[in-house]
Amino acid sequence: MRCAIERSSISKSLLGAVKEKIKPISRVKAEALEEGSLPLQCRQCKDAPCLDACSTGALRRDPETETVIYEDSKCIACWMCVMICPFGIISPSKEREMILKCDRCFDMEGPYCVDGCPTGALMFIETEDLEDVTKDKRRGVIKRSFVLEEKKEKTVVSLDFRV
Numbered sequence: 001m002r003c004a005i006e007r008s009s010i011s012k013s014l015l016g017a018v019k020e021k022i023k024p025i026s027r028v029k030a031e032a033l034e035e036g037s038l039p040l041q042c043r044q045c046k047d048a049p050c051l052d053a054c055s056t057g058a059l060r061r062d063p064e065t066e067t068v069i070y071e072d073s074k075c076i077a078c079w080m081c082v083m084i085c086p087f088g089i090i091s092p093s094k095e096r097e098m099i100l101k102c103d104r105c106f107d108m109e110g111p112y113c114v115d116g117c118p119t120g121a122l123m124f125i126e127t128e129d130l131e132d133v134t135k136d137k138r139r140g141v142i143k144r145s146f147v148l149e150e151k152k153e154k155t156v157v158s159l160d161f162r163v
Contacts, residue, residue: 002116041102050081
């Protein structure tokens, strides 16, 4: 929601966004799964086919961050990038005659989706830190599972004493 308000809204406020004629749209989507949800955003492909498909240069790679950036003023709404994206992440916005694509909030302090995530499930980390963060998360899940299992056993034991 914060992504939609900060990146697509004219008013940049929740109350103002609700009243806007063309409603703000988030550049990051969430896919519901049985186990939870999965954020879907631009993968910032190394060999990004959308860059080659864009005939106007509306999509370009920032040389410093290597982020695929979108310049809506150059877009002619041909939707070639939408059709060629291998992950189906780039979305057309017919009302705005432009595409919606995550650019990691490149011109801001940090991604709004990460800052606005109420559970802390989204993180913006360097690629080289990914393995360490993943290991730490797994350790935490295993530890929580063990504690829950331990509590479950204690509860069963205490129930046996009551009977």
